[in-house]
Amino acid sequence: MTDQAFIKLDEVAKTYPTAGGAVPALSATSAIIREGEFVSIVGPSGCGKTTLLKMIGGLIDVTQGEIVLRGRQVNGPRDDVGFVFQGAVLLPWKTVLQNVLLPIEVHRPVTAKDRARALELLDVLGLANFEKRYPHELSGGMQQRVSICRALIGDPSCLLLDEPFGALDALTRENINVMFNELWRSTRKTVLLVTHSIQEAVFLSTRVLVMSRRPGEIVDDIAVDLPVVRLPEVIGSPEFGALANRIRPYFTKLAID
Numbered sequence: 364m365t366d367q368a369f370i371k372l373d374e375v376a377k378t379y380p381t382a383g384g385a386v387p388a389l390s391a392t393s394a395i396i397r398e399g400e401f402v403s404i405v406g407p408s409g410c411g412k413t414t415l416l417k418m419i420g421g422l423i424d425v426t427q428g429e430i431v432l433r434g435r436q437v438n439g440p441r442d443d444v445g446f447v448f449q450g451a452v453l454l455p456w457k458t459v460l461q462n463v464l465l466p467i468e469v470h471r472p473v474t475a476k477d478r479a480r481a482l483e484l485l486d487v488l489g490l491a492n493f494e495k496r497y498p499h500e501l502s503g504g505m506q507q508r509v510s511i512c513r514a515l516i517g518d519p520s521c522l523l524l525d526e527p528f529g530a531l532d533a534l535t536r537e538n539i540n541v542m543f544n545e546l547w548r549s550t551r552k553t554v555l556l557v558t559h560s561i562q563e564a565v566f567l568s569t570r571v572l573v574m575s576r577r578p579g580e581i582v583d584d585i586a587v588d589l590p591v592v593r594l595p596e597v598i599g600s601p602e603f604g605a606l607a608n609r610i611r612p613y614f615t616k617l618a619i620d
């Protein structure tokens with residue numbers, strides 16, 4: 364990890380124009396994300412988390428301020444950014460392997476090396492031997508894991524994840540989190556994860572940003588100083604509990620304010 368800004372948010376704000384008037388979604392927000400960090404963004408529903416992620420990914424424009432990713436201003440989608448949204452959208456007529464290779468296929472012919480990398484990614488996420496299956500033959504959790512492999516196949520330097528595991532049951536989610544921690548350790552991509560789960564945020568991250576109610580702003584920036592290898596046992600540790608307890612009051616307070 365270097366101390367240089369990998370992503371720099373400089374007074375970034377967003378207001379949506381709607382028929383009913385302007386909707387301020389995000390207050391002027393500044394932050395620096397360093398290379399190799401795993402940063403979770405938590406906050407109450409509607410506080411602008413998805414909006415922030417979409418602006419970083421260049422999917423929507425900022426209303427104010429500037430976002431710089433790897434030294435270049437973001438002003439549209441980029442190849443060096445991978446996305447995973449809630450509810451994986453896989454092509455039903457393509458196999459798991461073909462779905463993972465899709466981002467390559469639209470640019471150039473797929474090579475043996477690409478195929479080997481896809482199989483490697485599927486293996487880390489517990490999907491070895493599923494490459495010939497079709498999406499309908501997979502569980503929701505497996506489909507989400509395929510979409511993570513797809514987001515990583517082009518070797519983006521940064522991964523943006525919007526509640527990718529939100530629809531999964533608690534146990535599946537915990538298992539996937541363990542695999543995802545392993546994947547992050549082996550790739551050391553810079554990851555930004557939007558999640559509603561305090562446990563997931565603490566379990567996966569090196570840092571958690573807490574946002575206030577809409578129009579959101581960052582109200583806390585918490586370093587997660589847990590060992591880099593995260594196994595389910597860590598959830599019961601006093602250190603984990605202390606971190607979760609530091610975040611939880613924001614939700615209670617923000618919910619009743």
Ligand SMILES: Nc1ncnc2c1ncn2[C@@H]1O[C@H](COP(=O)(O)OP(=O)(O)OP(=O)(O)O)[C@@H](O)[C@H]1O
Pocket residue numbers: 379380381386387388406407408409410411412413414415577
């Ligand atoms: N395209 C849009 N047009 C108008 N308003 C929008 C649009 N997208 C989002 N909003 C509004 O902006 C605010 C922030 O939305 P956003 O989806 O970023 O919040 P969020 O924190 O990700 O919410 P959640 O946790 O419920 O997914 C909300 O009030 C939402 O209604």
